[in-house]
Structure formats: C-alpha cells, structure tokens
Amino acid sequence: MLTLGIETSCDETAVALVEDGRLVAQELASQVDVHAVFGGVVPEIASREHLRVLPVLFRTLMERTGKRPEELDTIAVARGPGLLGALLVGVSFAKTLSLSTGARLTGVNHLWAHLLAPSLERELVFPAVGLLVSGGHTHTYRVDSPVEFELLGRTLDDAAGEAFDKVAKLLNFPYPGGKKLDDLGKEAEPDTALFPKAYVDNNSLDFSFSGLKTAVANYVGKHPELVLERMETSALDKLDAGHRETLAGVCASFNWSVAETLRIKVERALDQVPDAKALVVAGGVAANSMIRGFMSDLARERGVELVLPGFSLCTDNAAMIAAAGDMLARRGMYHDLSLEAVPRGRTVPHDWIVK
Missing domain, CATH: 3.30.420.40 (ATPase, nucleotide binding domain)
Known part of the structure; x- marks a missing residue:
C-alpha cells in the first residue's frame, strides 16, 4: 500500500511517501527564515507559503521516487489541530488529488500522528x-x-x-x-x-x-x-x-x-x-x-x-502523517470529500467512514 502524507498545520510544508509502513522519501520546506523577522509564526504568511511550495514539493517527491500519482492508494492529510488557513491548503490539495487519482482520502489527527511517528523507526x-x-x-x-x-x-x-x-x-x-x-x-x-x-x-x-x-x-x-x-x-x-x-x-x-x-x-x-x-x-x-x-x-x-522518535521526526513532518494514514487505511478507515479542517481549540472528530 502506497500512502502519501501531507503536512501543512503550521509553518512546515511537507509531503512524504510511506509504502507498507516504510518511509520511502520526504520533501520538506521550512518557513523559519520567513517568520524569524516577526519573532513568531504569522498565520496569513504561513498559508501563502504553503500554497506556493506544496505543489512543487509534491512534484519533486514523485519525480525523485519514480512514482506516479495514479499509483497512490491513500492520501493522508493533517486535518488538525493547527492554523485553519494553513490546514485548508493541505486539505484542499489532498481532496483534489483524491478526486483526480481515485486514491482514498484519510484525514489524520496531527497530535496522534506525532505519537505514532516512532513506528517508522521501531x-x-x-x-x-x-x-x-x-x-x-x-x-x-x-x-x-x-x-x-x-x-x-x-x-x-x-x-x-x-x-x-x-x-x-x-x-x-x-x-x-x-x-x-x-x-x-x-x-x-x-x-x-x-x-x-x-x-x-x-x-x-x-x-x-x-x-x-x-x-x-x-x-x-x-x-x-x-x-x-x-x-x-x-x-x-x-x-x-x-x-x-x-x-x-x-x-x-x-x-x-x-x-x-x-x-x-x-x-x-x-x-x-x-x-x-x-x-x-x-x-x-x-x-x-x-x-x-x-x-x-x-x-x-x-x-x-x-x-x-529521532530528531527529524520530532518536528512537524509529513512522514508521521503518512504513517498514521497508512495505519488508518489498513483498518479501512477513510473520509469522503466532506472532510473538514479542524483549527486549534476544537476537538478533532472521529468521523471516519469504515469500509
């Protein structure tokens, strides 16, 4: 099973491929330098940066791994909690890919994904x-x-x-x-x-x-x-x-x-x-x-x-989203195109469609 993970919950834009529970590759773009002048993350700037770099990262990941979008079985995306505008960029991108490729869509709780990240190492x-x-x-x-x-x-x-x-x-x-x-x-x-x-x-x-x-x-x-x-x-x-x-x-x-x-x-x-x-x-x-x-x-x-987890898996990353999505998909847990982004302060619902 080939799963694409998409992470845009805050100020890291990332995509990753996990195949049968193993990390294949990841592409990540940090916004640290963009926000450093403000001394913290500016939500509107974060959203615009995600919108700018996410398609490029996806294209680079697929070219580097030799995979085609049509080979994706599952598209896992961080749906929350996080900055709403930033999350919407990733969720919209994931829905578009799911609709165009036929791959199943799975929304991932960003917090749970952090705790599942070590599964890629042990x-x-x-x-x-x-x-x-x-x-x-x-x-x-x-x-x-x-x-x-x-x-x-x-x-x-x-x-x-x-x-x-x-x-x-x-x-x-x-x-x-x-x-x-x-x-x-x-x-x-x-x-x-x-x-x-x-x-x-x-x-x-x-x-x-x-x-x-x-x-x-x-x-x-x-x-x-x-x-x-x-x-x-x-x-x-x-x-x-x-x-x-x-x-x-x-x-x-x-x-x-x-x-x-x-x-x-x-x-x-x-x-x-x-x-x-x-x-x-x-x-x-x-x-x-x-x-x-x-x-x-x-x-x-x-x-x-x-x-x-190793240091690279501590910060926000798409590998953990793909790993969590892979685990959900193996249990037949998916979402349809009504999947909603969930901002910080709201509870991420357990609203999977189980097939």
Missing part, C-alpha cells in the same frame, strides 16, 4: 502512555492502539513549547529560540529554586505553563541586563564570559522547571495506566535534551520501555 507496543509536548499542545494519553487514544491531561493555556518560545523572546533570542535556550542551558547547572514548577500543587494531569512564563518575565524585568542587545545568533556568540554564565544559569533553571513539571505529570499518568508497557514522548519539544533525560530516567524507574 515497532510500537501497547498499551502505552503518550506525552505530546509541542509548541501548541502539551497532552498525555493512554494509547491502546494506533486508533485508540484516551486523553488524560491537556493544555489549559500556554503549552510547554509556547513557554519556551515566549521566554526566548523575552531574552531577545533569535527565532526559533527554544533550541538556543536548551543549548545555552547545557553550559550551567540549574538553580531548582529560581523558578516554580508549573501547576503541580494539585492532583490534576492538566498542564498550565502561563504562571512559569510570568515568573520568568518578572525575573527578567528585574534583571534587564540579561536581555540580548540584538535578536541575532551572533549576539549570543559574542557574549562576555560573565554575561554568558549568568544567562546560561537562567536558561538551565527554566529548562529544569519545565522538565520537572512534565516528569511529575507523566508519573501521575503512569499511575493511571498501571498496565502501560511503554512511555512514548513526541512533538517538537521532545527534542529538548533535559526533557529527554528526565523521561529516560522516569521510564527506567517505572520499568517501561521509553519510545523517543
């Missing part, structure tokens, strides 16, 4: 606890199969990735600042008392990072000397030793607060899923070094298998 075991940690969402799930996800904890306001982006912006780090914050934090030991753990003084599995973000904002407000003079990578490279050491300590301490919060919440999730065989950690922030370390330690302590 066999997944179930039941599992899934931690999705990205720019827009921080969720935990009980996962019983590729199509059975039970939401345990969800984002109430700022997601972990959003907190990283906003703290990096407070410090005037160049966009995207999350990785730069992580890299600089590796140079110092965290002060575990500097910032609070986020929304943990309760029994909830939900996440709220707005308080932590505010605590960092207040600290930076009292120490304006921490802020970079220019929002450029070179400004980080040229810091004097004292400034760099202090800033690294702040980054490490913030990083620790996020990682420790996630550890506490995931441990609670594991308590609710006592039969879990694995802990799956996915999403863009799953590339964070301290979070990966904390989750590795937790999985070892709880005696469950840790499943971490």
